[in-house]
Amino acid sequence: MAKQSNNRLSSPQELEALRASIIKSRDAQKPCITVCGGTGCHSFGSEGVTDAFKQEIKRQKLGDKIDIKVTGCHGFCEKGPVVVIKPKNIFYQQVKAEDIPEIVSETVVKGKIIDRLLYTDPATGKKITYEHEVPFYKEQKRLVFGSNGLIDPNVIEDYLAIGGYAALAKALAMKPEAVIAEVKKAGLRGRGGGGFPTATKWETCRDAEGDTRYIICNCDEGDPGAFMDRSLMEGNPHSVLEGMVIGAYAIGGHEGYIYVRNEYPLAVKNAQIAIEQAEKLGLLGKNILGSGFDFSVKISRGGGAFVCGESTALMASLEGKVGEPRAKYVHTSEKGLWEQPTNLNNVETWANVPLIIKNGADWYGKIGVQGSQGTKIFSLVGKINNTGLIEVPMGVALKDIIYGIGGGIPDGKKFKAVQTGGPSGGCIPESLLDLPVDFDELNKAGSMMGSGGMIIMDENTCMVDIAKYFVNFLEGESCGKCLPCREGLKRMSQILTDITEGKGREGDIELLERLSATLIDTSLCALGSTAPNPVLTTLRYFRDEYEAHIKDKRCPAGVCKALVTYSIDEEKCPGCGLCVKACPSEAITDMGKKKPVVLDQEKCIKCGACYDVCKLGAVVRK
Amino acid sequence: MTTKNKPTKQKLTSILDSYERDKGMLVAILQDVQAEYNYLPKESLAQISEGLDIPMTQVYSVATFFKAFSLKPRGRHIINVCLGTACHVRGAGRVLDEVGRQLDIKPGETTEDSRFTMETVNCVGACALGPIVVIDGKYSGQMKTDKVKTLLESYD
Numbered sequence: 019m020a021k022q023s024n025n026r027l028s029s030p031q032e033l034e035a036l037r038a039s040i041i042k043s044r045d046a047q048k049p050c051i052t053v054c055g056g057t058g059c060h061s062f063g064s065e066g067v068t069d070a071f072k073q074e075i076k077r078q079k080l081g082d083k084i085d086i087k088v089t090g091c092h093g094f095c096e097k098g099p100v101v102v103i104k105p106k107n108i109f110y111q112q113v114k115a116e117d118i119p120e121i122v123s124e125t126v127v128k129g130k131i132i133d134r135l136l137y138t139d140p141a142t143g144k145k146i147t148y149e150h151e152v153p154f155y156k157e158q159k160r161l162v163f164g165s166n167g168l169i170d171p172n173v174i175e176d177y178l179a180i181g182g183y184a185a186l187a188k189a190l191a192m193k194p195e196a197v198i199a200e201v202k203k204a205g206l207r208g209r210g211g212g213g214f215p216t217a218t219k220w221e222t223c224r225d226a227e228g229d230t231r232y233i234i235c236n237c238d239e240g241d242p243g244a245f246m247d248r249s250l251m252e253g254n255p256h257s258v259l260e261g262m263v264i265g266a267y268a269i270g271g272h273e274g275y276i277y278v279r280n281e282y283p284l285a286v287k288n289a290q291i292a293i294e295q296a297e298k299l300g301l302l303g304k305n306i307l308g309s310g311f312d313f314s315v316k317i318s319r320g321g322g323a324f325v326c327g328e329s330t331a332l333m334a335s336l337e338g339k340v341g342e343p344r345a346k347y348v349h350t351s352e353k354g355l356w357e358q359p360t361n362l363n364n365v366e367t368w369a370n371v372p373l374i375i376k377n378g379a380d381w382y383g384k385i386g387v388q389g390s391q392g393t394k395i396f397s398l399v400g401k402i403n404n405t406g407l408i409e410v411p412m413g414v415a416l417k418d419i420i421y422g423i424g425g426g427i428p429d430g431k432k433f434k435a436v437q438t439g440g441p442s443g444g445c446i447p448e449s450l451l452d453l454p455v456d457f458d459e460l461n462k463a464g465s466m467m468g469s470g471g472m473i474i475m476d477e478n479t480c481m482v483d484i485a486k487y488f489v490n491f492l493e494g495e496s497c498g499k500c501l502p503c504r505e506g507l508k509r510m511s512q513i514l515t516d517i518t519e520g521k522g523r524e525g526d527i528e529l530l531e532r533l534s535a536t537l538i539d540t541s542l543c544a545l546g547s548t549a550p551n552p553v554l555t556t557l558r559y560f561r562d563e564y565e566a567h568i569k570d571k572r573c574p575a576g577v578c579k580a581l582v583t584y585s586i587d588e589e590k591c592p593g594c595g596l597c598v599k600a601c602p603s604e605a606i607t608d609m610g611k612k613k614p615v616v617l618d619q620e621k622c623i624k625c626g627a628c629y630d631v632c633k634l635g636a637v638v639r640k
Numbered sequence: 641m642t643t644k645n646k647p648t649k650q651k652l653t654s655i656l657d658s659y660e661r662d663k664g665m666l667v668a669i670l671q672d673v674q675a676e677y678n679y680l681p682k683e684s685l686a687q688i689s690e691g692l693d694i695p696m697t698q699v700y701s702v703a704t705f706f707k708a709f710s711l712k713p714r715g716r717h718i719i720n721v722c723l724g725t726a727c728h729v730r731g732a733g734r735v736l737d738e739v740g741r742q743l744d745i746k747p748g749e750t751t752e753d754s755r756f757t758m759e760t761v762n763c764v765g766a767c768a769l770g771p772i773v774v775i776d777g778k779y780s781g782q783m784k785t786d787k788v789k790t791l792l793e794s795y796d
Contacts, residue, residue, distance in 0.1 A: 057766045061779035095768030242724035245765030280671060280708055281764060283777075321667045321706025324762065338666030339698065340705045399726035399767035406768055437725065473725045487728055491762065497705070600786050602741055625741070626734050627785040 026300035028308040030187035033301075037184075040175045049084050049126050050104040052167060056091025056249055057284065058406070059098035063114070064088075067099050070118035084126055087176075090166040090253015093407040094154055097137060102149050102167060109149040110135040140403065140425060154404045157423045159385070161393050162369050163246070163409045166253035171288045174295040177256040183301050185372035189264045190309040197268035198224065201371065203379035205391035210236055210364030211327070211442065211468050212544070213390075213457040216371075219361060223351040224269045226359035231271035233313075234355070234362040235262055236332060237278040237285060240324035241440030242491065244471035246395040246407055247365035251278065251285040254369070255292035259315065261368030263302060264375055266313040269361050274315040277332055280322060289317055324441070324495035328543050329354070329362045331497065342497045343543035364469065366395055387413035390456030394470055398424050401431065401476040410455070417451040420474060431476040435559070439468030441488045441495075442548035444555030445481060464555045466548070480577035481560040482567050486514035488552035496545065503546030506537045510553065518578040522568035527557065576639045579624045583640055588614040590636035597628035597637060651676060652684055656691040663692050666702055670709055678718075679710040715750045715757035717795045720774040724763030727770035731784075735771045736760065738785040742792055755795070 027033045053059075053068045071086050092100050097111035103125060110121065113135060124130045136145040137152055146152050149167075169176035177183070189197050202217030223231055235258060239247040251258060262274055278285050293315050296302035304312045318336055325331045326341040333355045335341040354360025370392060374382045386392050390412040396419070399405050403425035410419060416436060420426070427433050435445040438455075444465035446453065453459055457467050475484065493507040510533050513526050534550030541547040557564060566572045573581040586606075591614035598608045598615055605621035606628060614636075617628075629637045655672045659665040666688070673684050680703055689696040703709045721736045736747070739758055743751050750757040766772055769781025773791065780791055 057764075057779075058768045061766055061769050061772075061781050095766070098768070239765065240762065242728075242763035243726045243767055244763070245767060248765040281761060318665075319668055319671055321671070321702075322708040322761075323706050335667060336664060338662075338664045338692075338694070338702070340701045397726075397767060399770070400729045405726075440725075471725065473729060475729055479729050484729075487725070491723075495762075602738070625737055625785065626731075627738065630731075630734075630784050631786050 026298070028300060028305075030191070030307055033178075033183060033187055033307060036299075037178050037181075040179050044179065047105055050087055051084065051121075051126065052087045052089050052102045052104060054090075054092045054098065054100040054102075054167070055088040056095065056098075056166075056253060057245070058091065058095030059100055062098035062112075064099035066115045067101065067113050067118065070115040071122070074118050074122045078122060078127075080122070080127070084122070087170050089169060090171050091249035091407060092167045093160075093163060093249075093409075094152070094404065095407070096403070096405040101135075107149040108147060109137060109152060111137045154406070154408075154423055154425070157418070158409050159393050159411050160409045161373055161385070162257070162366065163250065163253075163395050163407060165257065166249065169254065171253050171255055172291050174256060174292070174299065177254070181376070182256055182372075183260055185376040186260050186263055186301065187307055189267055189375050190307055190311060194224070194268045194270060197264060197375065200379050201268070201374055204374045204382040205379075205389070206367065206370055206374060206382075207390065207457060208363060209366035209370070209394065209469065211439075211466070213467055216363060216367055219351050219363070220265060220269050222349065223271075223359045223361040226352040228353075228357075228359040230273065230358050231266075231269055232355045232358055232360040233262055233266045233269065233271040233274035234332070234336070234360060235274070235276045235368055236327065236329075236362055236364040237276055237282070237289075238320045238327050238332060239279060239282075239365075239469060240327045240495075241469050241471050243399055243437075243473045244397050244440060244469045246397055246470050248279075248282050248285050249407055250365050250369055250395070251276075251282070252288050255285075255289045256296065257369045257372060258289075258365055259292055259296055259302065261371035262315065263306065263313050264371050265361065265363065265368065267306075267311055271361065272312050272314070274313060275336060275355075276315060276317050277320055277326075277336060278317060280319040286317060286319060293317070323497075324491075325497045325543075325545050328545060330543070332362065333360060340497070342499045343545070345542055366470070386411045387454065387456055389458055394455070394467070396455075396470045396472045398472050398474070400437075400473040401427055401479070402474040403428050412456040413454045415451070416446065416453050416455055419455065419472070420451070424474065427474065427476050431478065433474070434477050434479055435475045435481065435484075437465075437473040437475065437484065437552070438471065439466035439551070440471050441492050442466060442544065442551055443468045443471075444551045445475070445484065445559060446555070447559040449559075464551065464558060466551070478575055478577070480518075480573055480575035481556040481563045482514065482518055482573075483575075483577045485553045485556045486511065486518055489514055489549070492545065492549045496549075500540075500542035500546065502537050502540040503542070503549065506533050506541075506546070507549060509533060510550075514553075517564065517567045518573070519580040520567070520571045520578075522564075524568070526568060527561070527564055531557065582624060583619065584617060584622055584624060584626070584629060585638045585640070586614055586617050587636045587638050590634050591615055592634065592636075596631045600627040600631045602627060649687065652687050652691070656688070661692055663694055666692065666694070666699065667706065670699075670703055670706075674709060678714050679712060682711075710757075712750070713754075715754050717756050717776050719756055719758045720761045720764070721747075721758065722762075722764050722766075722770065722772040722774065723760045724765075724767060724770070726763075726767035727772055730770045732771035734785055735773065735783045735788065738788045739773065739792070742788055756792070 206216040207213040331341040331343040
């Protein structure tokens with residue numbers, strides 16, 4: 019590790035000299051084992067894998083011949099823990115601690131590939147050796163997210179070695195107005211939800227009257243099913259910081275905040291470390307790179323309220339108040355935190371800024387489509403084969419994401435819908451799978467880009483249940499300040515609950531539509547005005563499912579507890595008794611060997627435990 | 641998460657001082673207090689109000705607004721069942737029911753022996769592993785109803 023990193027850099031030249039010395043001190047051909055330390059891989063046991071590597075390298079006395087690096091999320095969470103061996107980028111998946119001695123002596127030392135750890139392409143059945151050849155990655159364009167796999171987020175030298183903070187040096191040599199013009203020309207739009215043009219926001223904030231200007235990074239990723247901001251902040255915090263400093267310089271702000279969810283402890287920790295490192299090097303703090311420009315950043319942890327993703331609520335929370343939004347007659351870019359002009363962008367937006375400055379607006383503008391330039395990171399989750407984080411140029415068709423990168427639906431099930439945009443978004447049906455994914459097309463379909471959650475649903479998902487899920491979520495998260503949102507969501511939740519419990523009545527659908535219209539027109543903030551989207555889109559595309567619940571008292575997907583019954587298929591049941599043990603209410607009786615079990619409907623609480631344990635399909639859910 | 645420390649004036653003073661008694665840091669201060677005691681003791685709220693020179697109503701409203709805070713003592717182990725969308729479509733609701741049935745409590749409640757508190761969270765951002773149950777910060781992914789009992793038994 020380069021020792022120079024403790025000295026403050028006082029000019030762009032010193033930054034370049036440091037970068038050159040870091041690169042020189044590193045041997046690009048030296049084997050380096052990278053272990054993904056993202057939350058997904060961590061939960062699959064990547065820490066044990068890293069420890070095993072360290073021990074094995076020590077045991078074989080290879081400490082000076084092999085490097086080991088724990089990186090941020092690689093995106094392919096489904097196959098964790100993921101290990102990539104450089105320089106060749108050999109890709110091993112679902113690695114366990116017991117595999118380590120073999121990996122070190124065979125692959126790292128002798129260069130031999132261990133077949134069983136390779137990824138098998140389910141489409142062709144072929145084993146794939148290198149990371150860049152895995153179809154999941156091949157179809158992506160990982161401009162923002164790709165560096166995660168190359169760096170240790172706690173080592174600033176790693177970020178510098180891949181060109182980090184060069185964009186900052188370039189921006190500081192430009193006029194602030196020219197920085198804004200460049201971002202405007204690139205067409206960057208906010209990645210957090212609304213898709214508002216970033217440069218316009220910056221301009222308004224810069225031109226607003228005030229004693230000071232605040233710069234905020236929104237890492238309060240509250241959309242359930244979205245975790246791209248988390249993974250960026252955990253895996254590459256310096257890219258976010260660099261974007262923030264550039265933005266602060268362009269706007270003329272000297273104080274910044276990173277507002278991060280407390281449920282993301284690793285993001286808090288890595289952001290804190292990054293701030294300290296950048297300060298030490300003079301890339302943050304007073305007189306950044308000798309330019310005379312000052313900017314400091316503090317971390318503020320959120321208290322777990324979805325509404326705090328809304329700018330005015332977030333700022334109220336930053337002031338130590340309840341996270342309630344206010345009416346935006348005056349925008350926060352003019353009067354925000356402590357009544358001063360405040361610019362808020364989300365994590366992914368900030369991380370795009372260094373790319374634009376470094377490579378130029380012309381280069382950036384060629385990626386994506388007109389009106390939605392650049393790439394977008396999505397979390398591809400739910401009923402999909404390749405779960406994980408993906409980054410694609412905007413304008414890619416939904417079906418290419420789901421069937422190309424995502425590898426389709428597991429267990430041969432049928433695709434039903436994809437939900438985008440979180441609780442403010444909507445469900446898109448199969449008939450719209452050719453839809454290009456960009457800000458405007460998603461809006462037209464009744465959904466929205468949101469922060470980039472993409473939840474795939476198969477035939478076993480009940481769309482009324484999904485609508486109820488989001489309405490219940492929002493009812494709980496509504497701050498209660500304005501009546502339409504507070505009361506409207508409560509009534510919608512009651513109606514939807516009745517429908518899913520078989521108590522739906524004629525006219526319920528129309529009532530839901532009327533309530534939705536009221537919420538859209540009269541809610542104070544975007545939480546309320548977008549809340550009906552999941553209901554309206556499911557009504558628009560899956561009305562027949564609502565009608566089946568209301569008229570036939572039937573849940574076609576077999577999800578709504580009150581409307582389903584469990585039974586035993588006597589032909590398939592071998593009487594193994596697994597379900598008997600699993601049943602918490604003693605509703606299933608063992609009738610002896612090789613005789614089918616008997617289910618007592620009176621005692622059945624419809625928990626589905628028997629259905630989960632039976633691998634033979636002998637438990638039938640209807 | 642197993643702290644059962646008695647609230648002391650000194651501890652609170654040191655937390656308040658670490659934020660230079662900045663009113664804007666109320667949420668962070670409450671988080672630190674909760675990390676120390678596992679919940680927000682009544683007397684600590686009063687002391688925060690005094691220490692930051694803000695009305696008790698403001699401290700109380702913030703403490704009850706955010707989901708992360710509890711005004712009741714919680715169990716030795718905190719169970720968080722993720723109810724994010726990805727977990728939901730993979731059957732998190734049934735996992736939640738099963739945890740509740742095993743412990744005979746509802747979300748937000750604590751078992752009589754103070755062993756467990758069961759809470760729900762809207763997404764922990766590890767959707768690939770859903771459904772997820774987090775106990776004391778440790779993630780258990782791909783949960784199924786029949787795995788719940790064994791998981792709970794591994795905590796004393």
